[in-house]
Amino acid sequence: MAPLNENQLEQKRMERKAQIMKAALKVFADNGVKLTKISMIAKEAGVSHGLVYHYFTSKDEVLYESLEWAMERNRVDQVFHELNESQLSPLEKIKQFTIFGFTQGELEVSSDIFRVVQHLAKSNENDMPDNIYDLVKKSGQFYIESLFPLFAEGQKSGEIIQGDTEELLEIYLTVISGIMADDPTWWRENMDQKVDILLRMITAR
Template sequence: MAPQNKEQLDQKKHERKAQIMRAAIKVFAENGIKLTKISMIAKEAKVSHGLVYHYFTSKDEILYASLDWAVEEHKSAKLFQELNDHEVSPLEQIKQFTLFAFTESDTEISNGVFRIIQNLSSTNDLPEHLVQFVEKAGQFYIESLYPLFVEGQNSGEIIKGDAEELLGIYLTVLSGIMADDPAFWKDNTEQKVGILTRMISER
């Protein structure tokens, strides 16, 4: 077998690092920040504990790098764009986003990012770079969902009131569920999401 050139080696390193970060997103989302250990990430990535340290110096570095990578590679904006393209109603778009937030998927990690961000939002004493990241990500969800709440109110689908306050309540409930027991939502997810979204539905 011919030795690999520098470009091939760099590509292999890039793929291995992405493999670790993909695993990290899944493990952080499932176990929370505090309970996640580097050994758990290594096991999920199917690599040695030492190899993880070859790419990252700490759990915090893995967390930030993985979130940064995931947001760039798998933007939640894709979901909203797809729903827009299908011209579904505002309430249905909110339902689909809620399903997206609760659904596990090996090929789509944006939902894992959402769950981690919700976890971080309720965590004190975060490093400044993570505080800024969470604020930026949170603003994205507000900017994406707020117009749907307003449009839904105008069409009579969503209950009247201060749309910003209503969105805040919705995201607070969603965050609370994420922090408490997201595993509960894996069974009969669509039915449970339907019950959840009735709190904002006019009908």
């Protein structure tokens, strides 16, 4: 077998790093950040403890790079763009986003991102490095800025209950995050019906 060239070697390295980051997100999501150890990530990824340190210098670095990597591939910005371009009503757009949140993407990390961010959101700002705090804050702000206009438009059209829009959105995100932090697997069966029931909390009757 001919030796791999530099491009092929780099591709192999990127694939192995992605394998570790995907495993890391699952372990962080399942155990929380404080209880996660590098050895647990290595075991989940099926690699040696030392190989993880070949790619990352610390657990904090694994966490930051894994979140950044996953967020870039989570397609959430594309999803909001497609929803905004669609002719769906505001409530239907919120429903489609909710379904997306409960559905794992092609990299099977979508729900893990929500769960890790939920763990971090409950942490004290002083308990995490600035770069991780800023990344989590930026992610949360993106969802707020993207969803707020849909909630406001839905209230204006009469689809969504009246009241403080920001407070209503905060309640919605808290519920969604809570489900993600627990286990969204159950929601994936008969999802349309379950999401319809869930969204009754914001639907005008």
